[in-house]
Each structure stands twice: as structure tokens, then as C-alpha cells.
Amino acid sequence: MQVLENTMQFHDELMKLSQDSLSGVRNCRVVSDKTDPSDMSVSHDNEPWMELNLSRENAAIKSIPIQSDPTETTIVGIDTTNVDLGETNEGGLFALRGTVVWAQNHHYNLTRYGPFIVFATEKNKQVLYNTLAANLLSIRQTYRAPDRPYVSNAFRAIFERALQRNVCGKFRNAVILWDGSLTVWTNDPTYYATQRILRDARENGNTVMGLSKKTQLYVGDRCITDLIDDGCSPCMIPLSFVTKSGDEEAVRSFGRVYVTKLAAGSCTFRFDIDRELTEEQGLIGVRRLIGNDLIIENYPETLRLAHIFSRFTATEVIGLQRYVSEYYSFRISKRPDVRHIIFGPFGGRQIMEGPAYDAVV
Amino acid sequence: MMRLYKIENGTLQILSCPPEGLRRGDYLLVEDGGKALIAHIIDVAFANVPGIMEDLLRDLSGLDIDAEDVDPLNLKSYLNQVRDAQLYICKVRGTLSQEGLSSDVSWIPSRCTAKIAKISDEKILKMVSPDDSMAIGLGFTRSGAEIAISAHSIDGKLNIITGKKESGKSNFSKLLMLGLIDHGGKCIVFDVNGEYTKLGFNKDGTQNKYYEKVVVLTPGRNFQTAISYVGIRVVLNILRTVFDLPETSAWEFRRIWESLDKKSVPTLQSLKQAIESTQNEFIKDALIRRFDGLINSSLFTDDPKLTTTLEDQFKSIPKGGTLVINLRELPQVYKRLVVEFVLSKLTGLLERWTLRGVFLFAEEAHLYLNDTYWEDIVTRMRHLGIFTTFITNQPDSIKQAIYRQADNAFLFNFTNENDLETVSKSSKIDVETVKILARELPPHHCLILGKATSDYPMVVKIKALNVSTLGETRFFFGNN
Ligand SMILES: Nc1ncnc2c1ncn2[C@@H]1O[C@H](COP(=O)(O)OP(=O)(O)OP(=O)(O)O)[C@@H](O)[C@H]1O
Ligand SMILES: [Mg+2]
16 A cells, blocks of 8 residues: 555656656766765754753753553654765766655554665756755745755755655644654745645644654753653653754744653653644654554654665665666776775675675675 | 676686576686686575675564555666675686687686676587597486587596485496497496396387397306316405405315316316315315305306306407396305406406406495405506496495596485585595585486596486386396
């Protein structure tokens, strides 16, 4: 079963994006292959920076205990990734993939979209970017396409919003987990789209929450993790924040921000819950999340699966590179990599599998 | 697509993606700069593709999830090819160049430019023995092409056929024997199970084209000789080795024989009488007991109508054929007796050039061959023209020294680790090749190692003979 109602149009759009962009790629000479298959952590940490206004005393006092609520609720997790496949003089080649995971009745379902391969050059990136934004998110306004190093991330951001839009429009009375915070630059192309998506979600009775696993929160010089005792878990601590002076207009958070500890002995995360919901509605959502999803290491299984199944493994990157070189005569030639020479073939991070013979494709 | 990945200790590793699906035993040509290495796949493994562990773990964690891939570019099958990339572990067997095949394996092709492709066994065989006027058809390659070896590669050679029970050794040795006969070869076989006695018949019992060329000799029945024909040397040897005659008594026997020989031709009767009149009681007893054993073997007779000679028997197959020495119903000691007599006699015939050479087939030789004879067979007798093929299901019954002398080894399936160990250690080719290839031979498939395939190991599906195989003595007498 496919989650997305307008799925056909959705991947037709992405297919077209792939094909249109790749048609310009034939027989390109590659100047570098920046992908080291062993090190492909995808960075989409371009979240707006915010300073949180908290004091130790405040935080400790306001801690809210959470009980699990088994009322049957669908939990949905969405994540996407992008990976760079190589670069030519004209532009970069990258792949996108996204996954939607939903838990119903403690059974997990998953739909994975992609991989989609995009070749973005200085010439075509503006057209591709606008078309994608218009067709996937109905963004009419034109935004300047980002500079080369950020292109793949920007495309992924639109792709991710589009998946979120589809999910929020399709599910009813569900808890929907996004990867990352609900904070958006006001000049970001997805700013208004995000607002609309959250509105649609509420109209369908959904509770949207953003989980940021990478956000480090500090109070003074202490990590916020230390503020919550194991004894009171599961619990949440509401945080208020201020934007840095002068940036007030530049950044907006669509979420009510909490620090959570959903299970004892695990790390804490930042939780943003749609701020247009009442605080009580948000907390009900969290209780149902605990009651309907597996929580492992304080992290919901739906979102973990969405992340794992989106991620490109080294094997897949090699396969995708072979694909483009075979079908588009796009040669990715390996340049000597200093790290290879110093740390061995996998930059010192080889997974030991212990076969009798080894080879790198 | 295949690429040369590594060369290590004479082993090539060839990467294949998408996997070509080649198998152990297949040959590859690694061509570069106008010549090509001939690489023999001895093992097939998965390539250690980076990230594959993560890939597989993810698959596993998705097993109980209802998962669907929306993959409009259909990249999944493409990605799977990478996961299935194979590594072919090869031994280099030679070089193919303008000048033809050579055993030069000292050069290294380029990783970047070498072209790699499969080459069929039959092509290699064509190259190693282009002249097939002396071909012996053995069977088929896995791809179904007919495979033949040259009779020259058996001529003058020492061969070993081994494999576990019922693996098809005898069928193969018969095939080889009939092939030699087709080219006029003369053979002799020590047939412990009587299974060569019906080589002259089709499965349905009718006579085949070898009928006249297969002479079955059953000792004590249609195969009896005069003791004088055997001669003092052989008789003494038999008394010593088969009947453990002590040295002093052997001296006495020689004296008796020689004194009789001065007067007339010694016979069983005259010898017996002379022994009985020996003075020394100990020696007399010792001699009588052994001589009775000799008489009871029925191999010898004083009746001139019943005697025959090996020369006569060989004369009956002037254009090639085989003497089948049927040992089936003989008691153990007599088997030895007959074998030693035949071997001594053969040596004599070859020394006198009465016979040019003979192909000897010895099944389970450890049952009837004394230790002293083994060395003799592979050294002195071989120089004289006895070209032996040992057939056994107990590889360790053949000494390492014999394996080292062997020119050809025909290996059938082994499951027993000890047997594999013995065979792989003893063969002239590397241990891995034998261990890996011999272990997985299907029934009736043979791994040929040695001169027969010019040292290119080859797996062949041996063809089934249309000859009657079971030996029934009654049938033999009926047709004699
Ligand atoms: N190439 C072949 N194709 C088909 N059948 C075969 C082939 N070789 C042998 N057989 C059959 O397999 C059985 C065993 O063959 P064979 O007697 O040659 O084996 P063996 O190895 O000599 O056995 P043993 O160890 O008992 O002497 C026989 O029934 C024979 O007919
Ligand atoms: Mg047999």
C-alpha cells in the first residue's frame, strides 16, 4: 500500500527531475569524486541557530511527568537523505531517498521513495529548483537556487517537505514525527509551505512533532541532558527561547520546545510540538507516542526506521555511481585519497566481516 | 564485467560485477598486450563490498515490516548487482600467445587494461592437443562439449584413478582401456571383482566389437601353465614372497630344481618326488607344505593339453586387446601368486622384446601386490614397458612416492576428509585446487590432473559405457 494519495504525480515529478537533469550529463568528464563511501554521514544540519532562554532552576522545577497512553493511534515517521555521487566541471550529481514508516496496532509499515538521481549544473539548477518547489509544494514565488555545495541539501529539504505534506494530508488523528526541529528561516522557500502543512495536519487531527537528535542544548556550560534525573522519566521539560537580537525576523519556530527523556538511562532530545495545538493536546500526543511506538534509546522506532531505510550505504553509493557511469557515460574516476593512504581502504573504519578474500568494487 | 583485482602468491583474484555466474573449474583468459594468462577458477566468493554489512543488517531489520519500494528508476536491481559482486580466485596455469601455449606464468597483466573472458575447456584441449588421431573420448564438459584425451598422454605413463566407492572409477578405467584398444594397445588387467570379464558384451548380452579382443583368463580353469614355463626364478620368488619360504629351504629348492633341470624339464610331479626325498626333515616339511600350496593353486599343470602361455594369449590379440586376469574367486594367497607370476613373466617378455609394451590396469592393488613390487612397477618395469594404471577407493593404499611418479591422476568424488587430504598432498598440483575441486565433484564426474590435459586441470562428465559390466564366471565358460 502506498501512503501517498498523489503518489503518481509525486514520483512522476521526481522522475522527470532525474531525467531532465541527467539528459545533460552524457559524456561529462568528472573532475572529482568527493564521495568516500566509508564516510557518508549526510549533513543536513543547516537548522537555524537559536539561543534558548533557560536557567537551571526554571528547568528543574517545570519537569512534567508523562504516562504512556495506549489509546490506538497511528504513529508516522518521515525522513529523507541525500548523497553526493560526484562532480563535473558543470555541476554535481546527487541522489535523494525518503522513507515513511507508520506503526499501526504495533505493526510497522514502510514505503520508501527513490533513489532519485539529480544532476544539477550552474545552468539548470535554478530551473530545476523552481520547478520542484512549484510542483511538489505549490510554491509560486521564485527563490534563488543555493550555491553549489548546498544544492543537494536544498533539493532534499523540498523533497522532505513534500513527503511531510503528503503524510499530513493523508493520515487522520495520527502522531506524525518529523526529523529535525520545527524552526525555519523566514526567507526559506519552504517557510510558507511548512505553515500550510501544519495547518492541514491540525485539520486532520494530527499532532506533528519534530525530533532533533543532533541539537545540543546547554544551560550555562552544562549539557541539558544532565538536568533530567533518571528517576522522573518519562518526562518533558518545556523550554522557552529567544532569538538572538536582530534575528527576530529571520527565524521562526513553529514548535513548542521541550527537552524529553522518554525512557530511563537514555539521552535526551529536543522535541518541538506544533505550537498551534494547546499544550495539553501536545502532551496527549507524546503519551500516545509512548503507548503506540517502541521507544529505544529514547528514540521512536518509526523515526529510527525511516532514517535507516533512507540512508545510502556505501554499497548503494557504489551501485549508483556504476549506474550513472553505465547509462550516462558519466565516468567517476577515483582520485587518490589521502585518508585512504594513511588509514587504509576504509579510512580506518572498516567493518570487520572476516571473509577469506576482500575486494573493493 | 570482470576486472583483475589482486595477485597474491600466484593466485589471481578477479572481480565480477554484475556477477558472471562462473563456477569453480572454469577457465578465464586474462588478455593484455597481445598475450593472455590462462586462469583457472578454483574458488568463488562474494566480493567484500564496502558497507555490505550495514546493507544486510538493514534488510534483516526490515523482515517483519510491510515494506514497499517506490523505485521508478528501478535502481534496486542495479544496486543488488553490486551486493552480489563476485570474486573469482584463480590459479594461473599458463600463457597463451602468438607462439601458442606455454607454461610461462611470470608476467602480470595490467589491472586497468586487461580484458577478461571465459574460455571453454574444449578450446583449451584443442590448443593442447591439436592432433586428435589418437583421441580417446572420455565424456563431456559441463557445457556439453565432447572431451577427448590423446592416447599418447597415457602411453609410457603411470596413472592413478581414485575416488570413493561407486564413484565411477571402474567405468572410467574400462573406457580408457577400450580407448587404448581402439588404437591397437595391448592391456592386461588384474580383475579382483570379475567385472572386466564381460567387456566383450553389450548390456543386452550380445557380443560387441571388442568381443575378440577381450581374453578372459581365469587361473586354475582356462589359465594353467607348466611349472617349467614359469621358471625357477619366478617359482622361487613366489615361494619366498607368497608362501614365506625361509632362505635355507629356498636354497634347497633351487638345488633340487637345478639338478632336475639337468636331466629333463622339471614337472610338478618330478619336483614333488625330489622334495619328498630330501634328507633334512625340517627343510622337507617346509618345502612340502609350500609346494602343496603351489599345486593346489591349480595355476600349474603337467598336462600339456591344458597349458597355455602369456605369449600365446598376447598373440591372440595381435591388433590390440586385453587379457583379463580374473582373480575374483581365487583365495587371497593365490591372487598374490598369480599376480607375481604374471608380472615376472611380463617383465621377461618385455626384456626379450616379445612384447613392445603393455598397459597394466591394477584395481585395489594393495590386496594382491607385495610391497616390494610397487617400487619395481613404477621404476624398472615401467622402463621395460609396463605402463600401469592403479585404481583404488583407498587413496592412502598408494604410497606418496608412487603419487609423485604419477603422470596422470583421475580423481572422482571424495567426501572423506582424510582421503581428500591424502590426494591433495600427493598430487603434483597445488593442494587447494585438488581439495576444492575434488570435494564437489558430482557423481561420474572426474577431475583430470596431469599430462592427459597438459597440466590444465579439467572436470569432465565421464560417459557411461554400453558394455556389460558385471562378471559372471558361468557366462564366461559358456562362451569359451
Ligand atoms: N559415467 C557414468 N555414467 C553413468 N553411470 C555410471 C558412470 N560411471 C559409472 N556409472 C555407474 O555407477 C555405478 C558405479 O560405477 P563403478 O563401478 O565404475 O564405480 P567404482 O568407483 O568403480 O565403484 P567401486 O568403488 O565399487 O569399485 C555403476 O552402476 C556404473 O554403471
Ligand atoms: Mg570399481
